[in-house]
Amino acid sequence: MEDLRVNLCGIELDNPVIPASGTFGYGYEFAELYDINVLGTFSFKGTTREPRYGNPLPRIAECTAGIINSIGLQNPGVEKVVAEELLKLKKCFNKPVIANVSGFSVEDYVYSCGKLDREPQVGWLEVNVSCPNVHGGGMSLGTDANKVSEIVKAVKKVVKKPVIVKLTPNVTDIVAIAKACEDAGADGICLINTLTGMRIDLKTKRPVIANKIGGFSGPAVFPVAMRMVWQVTDAVRIPVVGCGGVSSAEDVIEMMLAGATAVEVGAANLVNPFACRDIIEDLPETMRKYGIARLRDVIGGAK
Ligand code: SIN
Numbered sequence: 001m002e003d004l005r006v007n008l009c010g011i012e013l014d015n016p017v018i019p020a021s022g023t024f025g026y027g028y029e030f031a032e033l034y035d036i037n038v039l040g041t042f043s044f045k046g047t048t049r050e051p052r053y054g055n056p057l058p059r060i061a062e063c064t065a066g067i068i069n070s071i072g073l074q075n076p077g078v079e080k081v082v083a084e085e086l087l088k089l090k091k092c093f094n095k096p097v098i099a100n101v102s103g104f105s106v107e108d109y110v111y112s113c114g115k116l117d118r119e120p121q122v123g124w125l126e127v128n129v130s131c132p133n134v135h136g137g138g139m140s141l142g143t144d145a146n147k148v149s150e151i152v153k154a155v156k157k158v159v160k161k162p163v164i165v166k167l168t169p170n171v172t173d174i175v176a177i178a179k180a181c182e183d184a185g186a187d188g189i190c191l192i193n194t195l196t197g198m199r200i201d202l203k204t205k206r207p208v209i210a211n212k213i214g215g216f217s218g219p220a221v222f223p224v225a226m227r228m229v230w231q232v233t234d235a236v237r238i239p240v241v242g243c244g245g246v247s248s249a250e251d252v253i254e255m256m257l258a259g260a261t262a263v264e265v266g267a268a269n270l271v272n273p274f275a276c277r278d279i280i281e282d283l284p285e286t287m288r289k290y291g292i293a294r295l296r297d298v299i300g301g302a303k
Pocket of ligand 1: 069071072128132
């Protein structure tokens with residue numbers, strides 16, 4: 001009997017498969033399709049202090065082997081997430097959930113993380129410093145190691161639960177940013193968020209996305225995510241959650257061999273809402289095929 005369990009920052013997961021923030025709503029939407037308790041956990045939609053309508057339409061451009069999004073952190077705001085979304089989730093999910101938090105200032109992160117930290121179902125805070133769609137020109141707070149460090153230190157002062165920092169790949173030196181997170185007291189790192197990209201419509205001769213630039217994800221970015229997971233897990237001691245283009249049980253194992261403790265699945269959920277369930281179902285047979293008895297034993301196994 002294959003053992004799929006992994007431990008993420010002190011909390012045991014039944015398996016390492018985690019739907020990524022922004023591709024799984026607040027979970028209960030998918031519970032209409034299948035029992036979401038099969039998941040290791042999931043990361044809920046990026047939540048901000050105030051409600052946000054998001055960016056103008058169109059916000060999506062389809063690409064070969066991926067998708068560009070510029071949603072702009074559409075969400076009902078942290079008060080409503082606590083009062084309404086988490087109540088709905090509690091009825092269909094009986095595991096700890098990852099609270100993905102975005103902000104525009106240190107104070108925003110402190111406020112929202114502090115509030116979500118007090119929610120019993122929140123197991124981890126995923127501090128998202130990597131959304132490319134809200135600061136103009138595809139920049140995010142996470143490109144500045146000092147700023148990231150300031151946010152992490154401030155959040156750590158007001159929360160008790162593990163803080164995982166979600167990083168952007170749109171930097172020259174991902175290792176420097178990851179080390180800044182570890183030095184600031186982060187309990188884990190998630191990488192990668194989307195790569196900035198754009199498309200132009202030949203008929204209109206204008207950018208497809210109203211915001212012009214968006215975040216590119218999907219199978220095409222998998223090797224980039226692999227490289228960054230490899231480099232960062234060489235450089236830090238805190239656990240790394242791999243993310244980027246994962247769409248099969250083989251991809252999950254490959255990312256764990258590079259050093260990931262758990263693996264987030266994003267764009268694949270947009271193609272097939274059952275993607276995470278299917279990957280979890282495929283894992284035991286894939287483990288047998290490659291002679292793996294305990295999935296946690298492959299973490300960093302390729303080093
Ligand atoms: C968005 O809402 O624009 C995407 C969120 C993200 O990339 O962090």
